[in-house]
Amino acid sequence: xxxxxxxxxxxxxxxxxxxxxxxxxxxxxxxxxxxxxxxxxxxxxxxxxxxxxxxxxxxxxxxxxxxxxxxxxxxxxxxxxxxxxxxxxxxxxxxxxxxxxxxxxxxxxxxxxxxxxxxxxxxxxxxxxxxxxxxxxxxxxxxxxxxxxxxxxxxxxxxxxxxxxxxxxxxxxxxxxxxxxxxxxxxxxxxxxxxxxxxxxxxxxxxxxxxxxxxxxxxxxxxxxxxxxxxxxxxxxxxxxxxxxxxxxxxxxxxxxxxxxxxxxxxxxxxxxxxxxxxxxxxxxxxxx
Numbered sequence: 001x002x003x004x005x006x007x008x009x010x011x012x013x014x015x016x017x018x019x020x021x022x023x024x025x026x027x028x029x030x031x032x033x034x035x036x037x038x039x040x041x042x043x044x045x046x047x048x049x050x051x052x053x054x055x056x057x058x059x060x061x062x063x064x065x066x067x068x069x070x071x072x073x074x075x076x077x078x079x080x081x082x083x084x085x086x087x088x089x090x091x092x093x094x095x096x097x098x099x100x101x102x103x104x105x106x107x108x109x110x111x112x113x114x115x116x117x118x119x120x121x122x123x124x125x126x127x128x129x130x131x132x133x134x135x136x137x138x139x140x141x142x143x144x145x146x147x148x149x150x151x152x153x154x155x156x157x158x159x160x161x162x163x164x165x166x167x168x169x170x171x172x173x174x175x176x177x178x179x180x181x182x183x184x185x186x187x188x189x190x191x192x193x194x195x196x197x198x199x200x201x202x203x204x205x206x207x208x209x210x211x212x213x214x215x216x217x218x219x220x221x222x223x224x225x226x227x228x229x230x231x232x233x234x235x236x237x238x239x240x241x242x243x244x245x246x247x248x249x250x251x252x253x254x255x256x257x258x259x260x261x262x263x264x265x266x267x268x269x270x271x272x273x274x275x276x277x278x279x280x281x282x283x284x285x286x287x288x289x
Contacts, residue, residue: 003019004131005057005103005104005106005107005131005134006020006021006057006103006104006129006130006131006134007057007129007130007131007163007165007169008020008021008057020057020059021055021056021057021103021104022055022072023054023055023072023104023105025108026076026077026078027053027076027077027078027079027081027082027105027108028053028054028055028072028074028075028076028077029051029052029053029054029074029075029077029082029085030052030053030054030067030068030073030074030075031050031051031052032049032050032051032052032085032089033050033089034046034047034048034049034050034089034092034093034094035047035048035049035050035098036048038050038098038146039146039196039226039268040189040268041185041189041190041191042095042096042098042123042144042146042190042191042196043095044095044188044189044190046093046094046095047092047093047094047095048094048095048096048098048123049086049089049090049092049094049095049096049097049098049120050098050100050125051082051085051086051089051097051098051099051100052065052068052074052100052101053068053074053099053100053101053102053104053105054068054069054072054073054074055068055069055072055074055101055104056068056069056070056101056103056104056127057103057104057127057129058103058127058129058161058163058166059161059162060127060150060160060161061160061161061235061237061240062160062202062231062233062234062235062237062240062243063234063235064230064232064234065101066234066235068101069101079108079111079112082112083112083116086116086118090118090119090120094120095120095121095190096120096121096122096123096143096144096191097118097120097121097122097123098123098125098146099122099123099124099125100125101125101126101127102124102125102126103126103127103129103130103134106130106134106135106137106138107134107137109138109141110137110138110141113138113141113142114141121143121144121191121192121193122141122142122143122144123142123143123144123145123146124138124142124144124145124146124147124177125146125147126145126146126147126148127147127148127150127170128147128148128149128150128166128170128173128174129161129163129166129169129170129173130147130169130170130173131169131173132172132173132176135173135176135177135180136176138180139180140180142180142181143181143192143193143194144181144191144192144193144194144195144196145177145180145181145194145195145196146195146196146198147170147173147174147177147195147197147198148170148197148198148199148200149170149171149174149197149198149199149212149215149216150166150170150199150200151166151167151170151208151212152167152208152211152212152215153167153208153211154166154167154168156205156208159240160202160240160243171215171219174195174197174219174220175219175220177195178195178220178223181193181194181195182194183195183222183224194224195220195223195224196223196224196225196226196268197216197220197223197224197225197226198225198226198228199212199213199225199226199227199228200228200230200231201227201228201229201231201247201251201252201255202231202243202247203231203242203243203244203245203246203247203248203251204242204243204251205242205243206251206254206255209227209255210254210255210258213225213255213258213259213262213264214262217262217264222266223266224266224267224268225259225264225266225267225268226267226268227252227255227256227259227267227268227269227270228270229247229252229269229270229271229272230270231243231246231247232246233245233246246272247272249272252272256269
């Protein structure tokens with residue numbers, strides 16, 4: 001089958017050649033471990049069972065996970081091994097199974113989740129650059145969607161991610177995610193199902209962030225928004241000088257204040273201290289088995 005899982009529509013046979021994500025049909029992961037730095041209702045005290053997939057269909061210039069999204073660090077594993085990893089994370093007390101950057105494996109993961117029924121919530125943690133038809137394959141298999149909404153302006157999406165149609169696709173994808181899940185929490189405040197839309201505030205891009213807040217408010221009624229301050233220019237961004245620095249307190253406060261003044265109550269915010277490379281996981285192919 002030629003691959004059209006994501007909006008790139010490479011239409012390649014992944015058993016014979018590689019498309020934009022540079023991934024074949026075998027799962028490739030860079031890390032699987034309890035992760036404590038997601039939103040509080042996801043990580044809690046026990047941690048989120050995060051499985052980081054190598055490769056990426058978006059490959060942002062500033063990606064903090066550059067080693068795995070661009071450089072493809074990781075190890076190939078079988079479907080049986082992936083299930084074993086999931087089960088081990090569950091035994092360790094994970095609040096959920098957190099599929100990090102899963103878009104280019106969404107079809108393969110749907111096959112796994114049809115056969116193996118997960119006893120805890122399954123979380124789909126993606127860039128938002130998705131095809132609605134691919135998401136429909138996951139309907140009933142994913143409990144929590146945690147997508148980014150990175151850009152609303154095509155020129156920004158093209159400049160930073162070579163994806164001019166990002167918002168066109170992501171806006172439809174987020175509406176499909178909202179259709180599939182409704183928000184619910186257990187007695188400890190840990191999300192069991194629902195949607196949280198993340199937005200990473202970029203330097204000199206606060207007006208775009210405000211436009212994104214407006215769109216979410218108007219189109220995804222009563223949806224949680226996570227406004228992230230953790231941007232770190234990890235890679236060589238000399239060709240993108242406007243984002244070759246961390247955001248300032250003034251920039252972040254401008255965006256947060258706008259959301260609060262708009263009356264948005266379901267909002268997660270971060271300390272500026274989160275913009276530190278120490279919070280980027282070690283992609284050492286480590287699997288706690």
